[in-house]
Amino acid sequence: MTYEVTERGIEIIPKGKFDLKNTFECGQCFRWDQRNDDSYSGIVRGKFATLRSENEKVIIEGITEEDFHEIWKDYFDLNNDYDGIRNEISENCPRLSCAVGSIDGIRILSQEPWEALCSFIISQNNNIPRIKGIITRLCEGFGDKIDHGSTFPSAERLAELEPEDLSEIRAGFRARYIIDAAKKVSSGEIYLDEMYTAPISDCRTQLMRITGVGAKVAECTLLYGLHRLEAFPVDVWMKKALATHFSGVTIEQIGRYAGIAQQYIFHYSRLNPELVE
DNA sequence: GCCCAGGTATAAA
DNA sequence: TTTATACATGGG
Numbered sequence: 001m002t003y004e005v006t007e008r009g010i011e012i013i014p015k016g017k018f019d020l021k022n023t024f025e026c027g028q029c030f031r032w033d034q035r036n037d038d039s040y041s042g043i044v045r046g047k048f049a050t051l052r053s054e055n056e057k058v059i060i061e062g063i064t065e066e067d068f069h070e071i072w073k074d075y076f077d078l079n080n081d082y083d084g085i086r087n088e089i090s091e092n093c094p095r096l097s098c099a100v101g102s103i104d105g106i107r108i109l110s111q112e113p114w115e116a117l118c119s120f121i122i123s124q125n126n127n128i129p130r131i132k133g134i135i136t137r138l139c140e141g142f143g144d145k146i147d148h149g150s151t152f153p154s155a156e157r158l159a160e161l162e163p164e165d166l167s168e169i170r171a172g173f174r175a176r177y178i179i180d181a182a183k184k185v186s187s188g189e190i191y192l193d194e195m196y197t198a199p200i201s202d203c204r205t206q207l208m209r210i211t212g213v214g215a216k217v218a219e220c221t222l223l224y225g226l227h228r229l230e231a232f233p234v235d236v237w238m239k240k241a242l243a244t245h246f247s248g249v250t251i252e253q254i255g256r257y258a259g260i261a262q263q264y265i266f267h268y269s270r271l272n273p274e275l276v277e
Numbered sequence: 278g279c280c281c282a283g284g285t286a287t288a289a290a
Numbered sequence: 291t292t293t294a295t296a297c298a299t300g301g302g
Contacts, residue, residue, distance in 0.1 A: 002297060027283060124284040131282090172298025177285085214285050235283045266283070 001078040003068070004037025007062035010068050016082035018058050020051055026106055026263060028224050030119050031139075031152070041148070043139075045071050045112060048148045068177045077107050077227070082260075089261050093253040095246055096261060099268035106263055108229060113192035114185060115152040116225025117207070120217045121177045137169040138178075158182035179211025184210055195226045203228070223259040232258040240276040241269045 003012045012018075024032040032042035039052040039061075048063040049072065060072060073079070082105075090097045111119075118138075123131050135152075140232060142153035142161075163176040172180065184190045190210065195203040200222065207218040219233035234242070242249060246265065246277050254261040269276050 120283090123282090125282060125297075126284090126299080127282040127301065133300090137286060169300065173285095173296090174298080212285065220283080233283075237283075 001073075005065055005151075009059050010063060010065065010072075012058045012060065012078065013056055014058060014076075014078050014107075015080065016084065016086075016107075017105035018053075018076070018078075018082075020058070020105055022103055022106045023109070025058060026103075026232070026267065027128065029109055029111060030123075030128070031115075032136050043146070043149050043151065044075050046144070046146060046151045047071060048146065075110050078111055080107075082107055085257050085260055087263075089254060089257055089264070092255060093249055093261070095249055096254070096264065099264040100261070102264060102268045102271055106267075108262075108263070109224065109225065109259060110227040111225050112152065113195065113221070113225040114155050115187070117181055117192065117210075117213075117217075117221045118155075118158075118178060120220040120224070121181060121210075121212050122171060122174055123220070124174065124212070124214075124217060126174075134169050134171050134174075138166075138171075141168055142160070155182045155185035161185040164225050175211060177210070180211040181213065192226070195222065195228075200228055219259075223262075229259045230256050232262055234262065235266070237269045237276045238262065238265055241265060245272075245275045 001012060001015045003010055020040050026035070029042075032040045034040055035050070039050050041048065045153070047063065047067055049063050052059045060068065063072060086100050090100050119135060122134050139150040139152055142157055143150035158178060159182040161179060161182075163179050166175040166178060168220065169175075185192060186243045190206055195206070202228070203222055204215070204218045205219055207213050208215070213221075216233055216235065219231045222228040223232035223233055242265070251258055
């Protein structure tokens with residue numbers, strides 16, 4: 001990745017393609033919104049940014065160069081070679097080539113661990129517009145106000161509350177799951193930061209001690225919140241696709257990039273619903 | 278009204 | 291260990 005600072009912002013030439021729509025709308029995140037001019041805006045670690053695509057460049061507006069290095073470079077995984085990863089997945093597992101080729105430019109964001117955990121608890125048995133609505137109300141009601149929006153409330157802040165206190169966000173049965181997670185994370189009973197490097201099976205066991213966190217939410221937290229690219233959040237559709245069209249594909253073949261491969265399989269299954277009916 | 282949403286807890290077989 | 295059902299809410 002190379003970049004330069006101009007009057008417009010930080011102009012980046014990423015390693016491998018970076019498609020804003022495919023990255024922000026593939027279901028991995030809920031706090032980025034498309035604006036009327038094709039750019040996307042969001043808030044990460046309390047900082048607001050706007051991204052715009054221009055030829056091979058991506059321009060990040062409204063940030064400092066210091067924050068680019070502190071936050072955004074890692075958040076967008078800009079030093080990872082996603083074209084190389086795609087090739088590696090296809091070579092290790094040729095059966096997945098059609099899925100890998102079905103979408104280009106997805107990058108796995110490195111979201112804040114607590115926000116990812118909380119967001120994917122909310123996502124269960126839910127649809128994306130409503131998930132975003134609940135998260136927006138959670139931030140506006142319990143986060144800190146900043147320019148252009150609100151921060152995601154910390155686990156410590158939410159741990160002060162009881163499920164009834166969340167009624168205004170209309171999270172339904174998930175309210176008590178959010179509060180249980182907040183209490184376990186803020187007390188240190190669950191220590192998210194160690195999950196960047198701890199054995200992944202230990203991380204899964206720990207996360208699933210939270211009420212409302214099953215296998216799927218645990219894997220999503222590890223993939224999207226802790227950037228464990230080997231995590232593998234399968235859903236019902238993917239299980240069917242793996243049992244039929246991609247039969248024979250094993251997690252060992254996909255190896256260290258199972259989570260990224262899963263993103264391609266998920267997209268391909270959506271494009272070809274007959275594969276999973 | 279009815280069905281479903283990138284699931285999980287709970288109770289039963 | 292596996293299978294059925296409820297769960298809150300709202301978009302299509």
